[in-house]
Amino acid sequence: MDYSLNTSQNFIKRTKKSNRRKLWLGLLFTSPVLLGYTIFVLIPLIVTTVLSFTNFSIGAKNTNFIGFENYINMFNGQDVYFWPSVKATLLYVFGSVPANIVFSFLIAVLLNANIKGRAIFRGIFYLPVVIPLASGCSIWLWMFQPDFGIVNQLLKAVGLPGGTWLSSDTTVILSFIIVSMWICGNTIVIFLAGLQEIPSHLYEAIDVDGGNAFHKLLYITIPMASPIIFFNTVMGVINAFQAFVQTAVLTPGYSQMMMGQPNNSGLLYVPYIYTKAFRFSQMGAASASAIILLIAIAIFTVIFFKMQNSLVYYEGDAKKK
Amino acid sequence: MKKNSNIANILIYIILITGAVLCAFPFYWMLRTAVVGAGSIFSPDIQILPPEFLLDNFKNALTAQPFGTYFINTTIVTVLNIIGVLLTSSLCAYGFSRLDxxxxDKVFGVMMTALMLPLAVLMIPHFIGWSYLGLTDTFAPITIPAYFGGGLFNIFLLRQFFLGIPKEMDEAAFVDGANHWKIYWNIILPLSKQSLIVVGLFTFLNNWNDYLAPMIYLSSEKKFTLMLGLNQFMGGYNAQWNLMMAAVTVVVIPSLVLYLFAQKYFIEGIAMTGVKG
Structure with missing residues (x-):
């Protein structure tokens, strides 16, 4: 009895020791990201929150806590760029994401049909994603020129009136949306990969029941692809909220300090934060703007995941999350 | 029935070809503009084919600014990032998958919530931190972070892959007296070449194409990356579209060449991120 007690104590000691060893080893291997997460995510998040209640500016002598003043100034319009950038961003998000999802899904469904040259088409649709967005935007900046740009020249050639594109505040966001559709190759490839995993016997069932291609799309393809549609929509919204290059390159405003002209119509939210922080050097106020972005993205993500259950179809054991 | 599906097929091809042409057209227009003279830019008529063929535009554009320096800078930044990301993200992914x-899994879950965190929320403290260290206008702020885990998304991807490698692999190695470092380096990494290539390619693209971070940190022209150089060039050569498109062409070529050779990995990588995510 003595003997067995002894060994079981030893055993507990040993497992404790090996557990601790395992923990150390695990922490050692993951230490880069544990450190990185603390230094580059956790601490900055706290700093941004604290700064948002101050009038901090780099190089300035005094920094004071000013309560909610930064937030109040945004909402009451004292910060003249806040509401225009909110408007531009919401227009951009709710214009570009649905347009991209519908367009990419359509292309992916067509690519998934029994066609020749799928790889070539896919390769071409993906091409604009590979090049730097800034260089892609500069090509569009040239093509959108009102007088000598090729877009208006082609429109006029077929008898349509040319657009004002980037030179009028009513069409700037539309132009951004067109550019965003040009770079939706990512979404197409993800959709296509998802569509290729739909088992073909489901389509055969529709054939047996005498359904047509439209029935297949409505009753098989869309429900089966709904998790990926959901994924692409969430990612699309999060990315669209953070667009920066479009404003910086398509509406650069070289002559002034301000990007996103005319009338701040192209001033998306991240360029707005950037300008406030790094051109106006109002880092406290810019931090408050950044916190608003964080809250907005969090709200949208929560709403999306709440809607997920009613909109997304998960097949049996595929329901992991 | 047969006829119907033929018509449908033709319709599919028409839509796809139209889409592909629209997608590729800006590239053509970039090349077309890059080789014409200043006069042809401001011509009111459409000239789809280039009326002349001036390779001088490339020379003029490239000598107007030190694009060679920009190219070297971008290469340094990108290579340093790729090394950091591949080393540390694989190490962390190993810790989150092959070690018990x-x-x-709780720690991993908490970290992954930061995937949704917008960079804009963090960029101001980042800048303040680097400037207190006196390291703004150096490559440090845009290279050093890669050595701290190499991006949560990359860890996620590699972990996903490592989890799929059978456990027996390391058990056999343990019997032979190997430790975790050896297993990580000699067994897991060689088995994961494919996904490491995918991570490396995306790291290349992210850094080669990055615009916001260099714009925040780099202020002296000597340190500029290609994207900043291009931006500066556009500011200075307003309306000289032919020179600008020549510069854009040169900037775009490395990415296009890489894509041409590694298309398979790009497509696989994207599909992997979407379907498994």
Whole structure:
């Protein structure tokens, strides 16, 4: 009895020791990201929150806590760029994401049909994603020129009136949306990969029941692809909220300090934060703007995941999350 | 029935070809503009084919600014990032998949929530931190972070892959007296070449194409990356579209060449991120 007690104590000691060893080893291997997460995510998040209640500016002598003043100034319009950038961003998000999802899904469904040259088409649709967005935007900046740009020249050639594109505040966001559709190759490839995993016997069932291609799309393809549609929509919204290059390159405003002209119509939210922080050097106020972005993205993500259950179809054991 | 599907097929091809042409057209227009003279830019008529063929535009554009320096800078930044990301993200992914330690999956879950965190929320403290260290206008702020885990998304991807490698692999190695470092380096990494290539390619693209971070940190022209150089060039050569498109062409070529050779990995990588995510 003595003997067995002894060994079981030893055993507990040993497992404790090996557990601790395992923990150390695990922490050692993951230490880069544990450190990185603390230094580059956790601490900055706290700093941004604290700064948002101050009038901090780099190089300035005094920094004071000013309560909610930064937030109040945004909402009451004292910060003249806040509401225009909110408007531009919401227009951009709710214009570009649905347009991209519908367009990419359509292309992916067509690519998934029994066609020749799928790889070539896919390769071409993906091409604009590979090049730097800034260089892609500069090509569009040239093509959108009102007088000598090729877009208006082609429109006029077929008898349509040319657009004002980037030179009028009513069409700037539309132009951004067109550019965003040009770079939706990512979404197409993800959709296509998802569509290729739909088992073909489901389509055969529709054939047996005498359904047509439209029935297949409505009753098989869309429900089966709904998790990926959901994924692409969430990612699309999060990315669209953070667009920066479009404003910086398509509406650069070289002559002034301000990007996103005319009338701040192209001033998306991240360029707005950037300008406030790094051109106006109002880092406290810019931090408050950044916190608003964080809250907005969090709200949208929560709403999306709440809607997920009613909109997304998960097949049996595929329901992991 | 047969006829119907033929018509449908033709319709599919028409839509796809139209889409592909629209997608590729800006590239053509970039090349077309890059080789014409200043006069042809401001011609009111459409000239789809280039009326002349001036390779001088490339020379003029490239000598107007030190694009060679920009190219070298971008290469340094990108290579340093790729090394950091591949080393540390694989190490962390190993720790989150092949090692068993208390709290592992909880820690991983907490970290992954930061995937949704917009960079804009963090960029101001980042800048303040680097400027207190006196390291703004150096490559440090845009290279050093890669050595701290190499991006949560990359860890996620590699972990996903490592989890799929059978456990027997390391058990056999343990019997032979190997430790975790050896297993990580000699077994897991060589088996994961494919996914490491995917991570490396995306790291290349992210850094080669990055615009916001260099714009925040780099202020002296000597340190500029290609994207900043291009931006500066556009500011200075307003309306000289032919020179600008020549510069854009040169900037775009490395990415296009890489894509041409590694298309398979790009497509696989994207599909992997979407379907498994």
């Amino acid at each position: 330690w208390p709290g592992r």
